[in-house]
Amino acid sequence: MFFLKDLPSRTTLEAYRERFTAMDVDKVDEALHMLRKASLLMRELEEYFASRGLSQLRYLILVVLDREFERDGLLASEVAERLDVSRPVMTRTLQALVEEGLLTLQTHDQDLRAKQVRLTRKGRAKLHQALPGYYRLIHDFMDRDTK
């Protein structure tokens, strides 16, 4: 997370450019604003998810599984790959979601190392309940911010 209330001014950035590096001040400035804005939005999203017994990652796992409605679940490694998150975090989070009855985990038929992950009806319902508020929050944030 990146929470610097007063970002470095253009003047400060230009002084740095002079001193050591051939950076594009505009792009760096844009990046700093983006980091702060994204951090604020992420914080709001985490708060929203927490209020619904979810988290950013839990939510995204449900999304990824919900998308693949033609397939009978995904391998844990496929979920991890689509989300670009480390395996141990995936293991832990999937287990927590199973505890809560939102997913099932089952050893794969052919490959005994692998785990098949499936959404339960409860999991799908939980996701669909969270979606409207999720999009509303993002919409409101962007709306507020661009004013």
Place this chain on the structure above:
Amino acid sequence: MFFLKDLPSRTTLEAYRERFTAMDVDKVDEALHMLRKASLLMRELEEYFASRGLSQLRYLILVVLDREFERDGLLASEVAERLDVSRPVMTRTLQALVEEGLLTLQTHDQDLRAKQVRLTRKGRAKLHQALPGYYRLIHDFMDRDTK
């Protein structure tokens, strides 16, 4: 962090809009791209800081203190306020930085509850060593990304 490799398509977003909420699809789409881009940049920054014995927050604490060169340090609460981070996290991080000799903490003269935080010479040097690479990383990321 937000790491969904395939973001919801415009079509998907429009379907959601129809179904439950009067959202601006463009703005939501923009927000999702921003979240992902910021997450990737934050990950690179954390890696950079880790390689130098710092972290995003440790770095920002040094920046905030370095900025206030006219003042003889800041109160811990002032640092927390400028960075919008919770007090317990600030306490812990300041103590770690003191352990490493980058800061000093001293009980305030007038208010015995408060702590005065000051950059040491070593802390200032550490910050100035980290700055060029920090800006270069951001520059390169933005440059790469906009291609």
Place this chain on the structure above:
DNA sequence: ATTAAATGATTACCATGATAACTATATTCA
């Protein structure tokens, strides 16, 4: 002046991210 409320910092505890090391199973190739 004394009590009540507010403030600064800390402690205890929990959630979520990472990496390194490990187990078990599959695959490759000599």
Place this chain on the structure above:
DNA sequence: TGAATATAGTTATCATGGTAATCATTTAAT
């Protein structure tokens, strides 16, 4: 075919974020 390598997942450990509760001190109010 058997040994070496690769892959899927887990465990252990650590870093960094949060909230709630607590302690000490200061400020406000009666």
